Amino acid sequence: MNALETLGARAKQASRTLMTASTETKNRALAAAAQALLEAQDAILAENAKDLAKAREVGMASSMLDRLALDPGRLAGMAKGLLEVAELPDPVGVTLSEVVRPNGLRVRKVSVPMGVIAVIFEARPNVSADAAALCLKSGNAVILRGGKEAVRSNAAIVNAMRGAVERAGLPADCICLVEDTSRESARALMRLNDYVDVLIPRGGAGLIHTVVANATVPVIETGVGNCHIYIDRDADLAMAADIVYNAKTSRVSVCNAAESLLVHEAVAEAALPAVYKRLAEKQVTLYGDARAQEILPGIEKADESDWGREYLDYKMSVKVVGSLDEAVAHIAKYSSGHSDCIVTENAAAAERFLNEVDSAAVYWNASTRFTDGGCFGFGAEIGISTQKLHARGPLGLPQLTSFKYQIYGDGQVR
Amino acid sequence: MNALETLGARAKQASRTLMTASTETKNRALAAAAQALLEAQDAILAENAKDLAKAREVGMASSMLDRLALDPGRLAGMAKGLLEVAELPDPVGVTLSEVVRPNGLRVRKVSVPMGVIAVIFEARPNVSADAAALCLKSGNAVILRGGKEAVRSNAAIVNAMRGAVERAGLPADCICLVEDTSRESARALMRLNDYVDVLIPRGGAGLIHTVVANATVPVIETGVGNCHIYIDRDADLAMAADIVYNAKTSRVSVCNAAESLLVHEAVAEAALPAVYKRLAEKQVTLYGDARAQEILPGIEKADESDWGREYLDYKMSVKVVGSLDEAVAHIAKYSSGHSDCIVTENAAAAERFLNEVDSAAVYWNASTRFTDGGCFGFGAEIGISTQKLHARGPLGLPQLTSFKYQIYGDGQVR
Numbered sequence: 001m002n003a004l005e006t007l008g009a010r011a012k013q014a015s016r017t018l019m020t021a022s023t024e025t026k027n028r029a030l031a032a033a034a035q036a037l038l039e040a041q042d043a044i045l046a047e048n049a050k051d052l053a054k055a056r057e058v059g060m061a062s063s064m065l066d067r068l069a070l071d072p073g074r075l076a077g078m079a080k081g082l083l084e085v086a087e088l089p090d091p092v093g094v095t096l097s098e099v100v101r102p103n104g105l106r107v108r109k110v111s112v113p114m115g116v117i118a119v120i121f122e123a124r125p126n127v128s129a130d131a132a133a134l135c136l137k138s139g140n141a142v143i144l145r146g147g148k149e150a151v152r153s154n155a156a157i158v159n160a161m162r163g164a165v166e167r168a169g170l171p172a173d174c175i176c177l178v179e180d181t182s183r184e185s186a187r188a189l190m191r192l193n194d195y196v197d198v199l200i201p202r203g204g205a206g207l208i209h210t211v212v213a214n215a216t217v218p219v220i221e222t223g224v225g226n227c228h229i230y231i232d233r234d235a236d237l238a239m240a241a242d243i244v245y246n247a248k249t250s251r252v253s254v255c256n257a258a259e260s261l262l263v264h265e266a267v268a269e270a271a272l273p274a275v276y277k278r279l280a281e282k283q284v285t286l287y288g289d290a291r292a293q294e295i296l297p298g299i300e301k302a303d304e305s306d307w308g309r310e311y312l313d314y315k316m317s318v319k320v321v322g323s324l325d326e327a328v329a330h331i332a333k334y335s336s337g338h339s340d341c342i343v344t345e346n347a348a349a350a351e352r353f354l355n356e357v358d359s360a361a362v363y364w365n366a367s368t369r370f371t372d373g374g375c376f377g378f379g380a381e382i383g384i385s386t387q388k389l390h391a392r393g394p395l396g397l398p399q400l401t402s403f404k405y406q407i408y409g410d411g412q413v414r
Numbered sequence: 415m416n417a418l419e420t421l422g423a424r425a426k427q428a429s430r431t432l433m434t435a436s437t438e439t440k441n442r443a444l445a446a447a448a449q450a451l452l453e454a455q456d457a458i459l460a461e462n463a464k465d466l467a468k469a470r471e472v473g474m475a476s477s478m479l480d481r482l483a484l485d486p487g488r489l490a491g492m493a494k495g496l497l498e499v500a501e502l503p504d505p506v507g508v509t510l511s512e513v514v515r516p517n518g519l520r521v522r523k524v525s526v527p528m529g530v531i532a533v534i535f536e537a538r539p540n541v542s543a544d545a546a547a548l549c550l551k552s553g554n555a556v557i558l559r560g561g562k563e564a565v566r567s568n569a570a571i572v573n574a575m576r577g578a579v580e581r582a583g584l585p586a587d588c589i590c591l592v593e594d595t596s597r598e599s600a601r602a603l604m605r606l607n608d609y610v611d612v613l614i615p616r617g618g619a620g621l622i623h624t625v626v627a628n629a630t631v632p633v634i635e636t637g638v639g640n641c642h643i644y645i646d647r648d649a650d651l652a653m654a655a656d657i658v659y660n661a662k663t664s665r666v667s668v669c670n671a672a673e674s675l676l677v678h679e680a681v682a683e684a685a686l687p688a689v690y691k692r693l694a695e696k697q698v699t700l701y702g703d704a705r706a707q708e709i710l711p712g713i714e715k716a717d718e719s720d721w722g723r724e725y726l727d728y729k730m731s732v733k734v735v736g737s738l739d740e741a742v743a744h745i746a747k748y749s750s751g752h753s754d755c756i757v758t759e760n761a762a763a764a765e766r767f768l769n770e771v772d773s774a775a776v777y778w779n780a781s782t783r784f785t786d787g788g789c790f791g792f793g794a795e796i797g798i799s800t801q802k803l804h805a806r807g808p809l810g811l812p813q814l815t816s817f818k819y820q821i822y823g824d825g826q827v828r
Contacts, residue, residue: 016746020769099791105780107790114802115772193626197802212607212630218803219632239825246827332430354820355434358529366519366823375828376521376819377513388528388611388816389632390804402802405790406768409780411653413660414789 004188007176008195011116014173015141019113023090026137029168034082036164041075047152055149067123068149078129085133088379091397092139106408111401113139115197118189120145122203125153132161132175134382138400141174145189148181190215202383222383225255225338226310227368230327231271232344233264240343245278247367253312255384256339256371261318262327268320272296284314291320307334324349328356335359337386339368360393418602421590422609425530428587429555433527437504440551443582448496450578455489461566469563481537482563492543499547502793505811506553520822525815527553529611532603534559536617539567546589548796552814555588559603562595604629616797636797639669639752640724641782644741645685646758647678654757659692660781667726670753670785675732676741682734686710698728705734721748738763742770749773751800753782774807
């Protein structure tokens with residue numbers, strides 16, 4: 001066995017204990033881990049400082065440095081997050097259905113942990129604590145594989161949490177960290193079928209595509225959001241401008257930010273200037289089709305690649321469409337299936353949009369920024385799924401479980 | 415676009431219509447397809463005869479020829495199967511949950527079709543009708559890719575069904591067949607991410623492994639069953655012999671047949687001869703560990719590879735274990751996660767087994783042969799999932815759906 005296989009085997013072994021651990025034990029471990037993060041503050045910040053020094057050395061952009069940096073406030077936030085996960089209901093052991101068959105067999109469907117969840121993530125070290133907490137509460141061992149930029153920070157965080165988990169009476173290997181941050185180790189983790197039950201990549205489009213192309217373990221794709229707002233001919237244009245402004249500019253770097261604006265031609269001449277005025281407050285650059293450029297002569301020209309683009313920036317593509325059908329067809333072609341919105345006062349148009357747009361979250365008259373575990377009332381989440389298998393939208397605790405059938409007989413044969 | 419991409423695009427396009435089709439329309443299409451299979455009987459049987467002639471020419475084994483062969487009775491059975499699927503409840507459009515958030519947003523979780531389901535299967539041509547019916551009822555377009563042995567039979571069946579679907583007012587491309595049965599076409603289908611939402615391989619371990627190793631589309635693994643029966647120290651030995659006999663011999667070629675027997679050492683000397691006597695009625699060959707060979711001197715010696723083997727034959731591995739823990743650990747190591755059973759009168763032992771054995775179906779005092787959509791009360795199924803993502807156990811209609819969130823607002827921004 002190589003080092004990664006050994007790690008996988010240890011995580012699998014730990015998962016067998018964690019699988020049947022009581023809610024109380026898991027919550028005790030989470031509380032202990034929160035405490036441990038605070039107690040290890042100096043050590044964690046010292047390791048984070050080394051990561052930051054190295055990142056500055058190699059010229060990391062300041063926005064990336066900000067994601068990487070920890071301070072006492074952020075660490076306290078991470079610890080608080082662990083306690084919040086402890087407060088959430090235990091998703092394991094829930095009877096999902098139960099029937100007694102004519103032959104007397106009792107067939108019970110019950111929620112169970114996945115087993116071992118691998119999480120590949122990028123620069124933010126807080127993900128290691130968040131992901132470990134959600135996996136632990138849902139009875140899953142976790143194999144964390146963070147970016148090389150945060151390797152020391154992640155090691156210090158995981159080290160503190162492992163000790164706490166062990167003191168709470170669970171195997172330390174419930175939380176494992178792959179410290180080898182080479183590309184090879186990531187690829188090997190994607191193919192560790194003997195030990196990994198599901199892999200969740202958390203990061204940008206590049207990471208997601210690499211995982212989809214290379215993984216042989218089951219994957220939940222997350223996070224690529226090319227989200228659309230469609231302003232219908234029957235839209236309240238003031239509401240439309242508010243929603244576009246919020247969905248585009250309230251936080252540009254997140255997957256539920258809007259990236260593309262579609263406007264019905266009947267209202268384009270009124271709607272586009274109103275929207276553009278709001279977006280100009282934040283210096284948003286628009287990339288428009290020919291009709292949008294006629295109405296807003298100052299904007300850039302969109303090319304084909306703009307329609308599929310997740311800018312994650314103060315940029316937005318804009319297109320004038322002739323009908324609801326054209327909007328739906330455009331979204332079918334270019335959306336990443338994350339979140340799309342119609343602004344309209346016409347209920348029939350809204351229902352069509354809600355039914356025909358095939359995305360995880362489809363909105364009528366609200367900002368796409370609400371696609372989030374907290375906003376949906378699920379509590380913390382480990383990401384937003386954009387695939388249709390298993391889970392779609394915010395991945396909260398119930399989405400980190402599977403189920404099994406327990407069948408009670410008294411000697412039945414077939 | 416190559417031919418397969420064109421097919422994929424057509425299926426995707428059809429899926430958009432089918433996605434919002436009414437239950438009535440889908441049922442009408444299923445009834446029309448059942449009728450069409452009967453009306454096309456002569457054409458289908460003629461094409462099947464050509465497949466059979468070619469199969470005999472290349473020396474196909476008689477058990478395989480039997481799987482391939484159609485006759486008026488089997489065709490009537492297929493038609494009846496379509497009508498039975500029409501009778502099942504529509505799994506699409508079910509409100510799974512609905513909450514109103516403090517800000518007034520109404521978040522509704524509703525079941526929706528997957529989109530396009532690809533099914534790769536082997537010799538049995540009836541799979542094409544069964545799979546198409548389940549996909550159609552669940553609102554999914556299907557891309558069927560059967561084995562080369564059945565290519566003419568499948569084409570005739572699909573041709574009849576496509577015409578019927580179209581007459582019922584749905585696009586014929588709701589049911590697509592890949593007529594290129596080369597290995598390359600199968601591999602390309604496994605990577606058709608732009609058009610395939612989920613791939614379900616139906617076949618033996620070789621096919622499943624090829625799919626898992628090569629697919630980039632989401633996959634539901636099915637069907638490999640290395641199922642165990644554990645006879646506990648507190649077992650009713652007569653019941654144990656009945657269950658082992660049934661699970662091993664009632665149909666050896668299926669995935670829910672038992673392949674491995676574990677016996678507690680405290681009862682091995684009484685249990686093994688009793689079980690062996692029953693199995694000998696069907697000339698079952700046992701492959702035992704050293705202790706089993708001492709008790710049953712006539713049996714074969716098991717080697718390491720026997721423990722993981724899915725014989726699909728009148729063969730069974732047998733091992734004497736020292737404890738329930740050892741049985742659970744052995745199953746953890748070798749089970750394919752399909753179906754495993756404990757025979758015991760001890761409720762505490764049974765509960766431990768039901769909770770600690772991590773398989774899709776875990777039985778207490780009943781034959782593993784019950785892992786089946788019909789036996790569980792789900793109606794028809796498209797296979798038995800042995801993975802934990804999305805669906806586990808029998809894949810009935812609800813397992814062929816995903817869900818989406820429809821969010822109703824009145825201008826909410828974040």
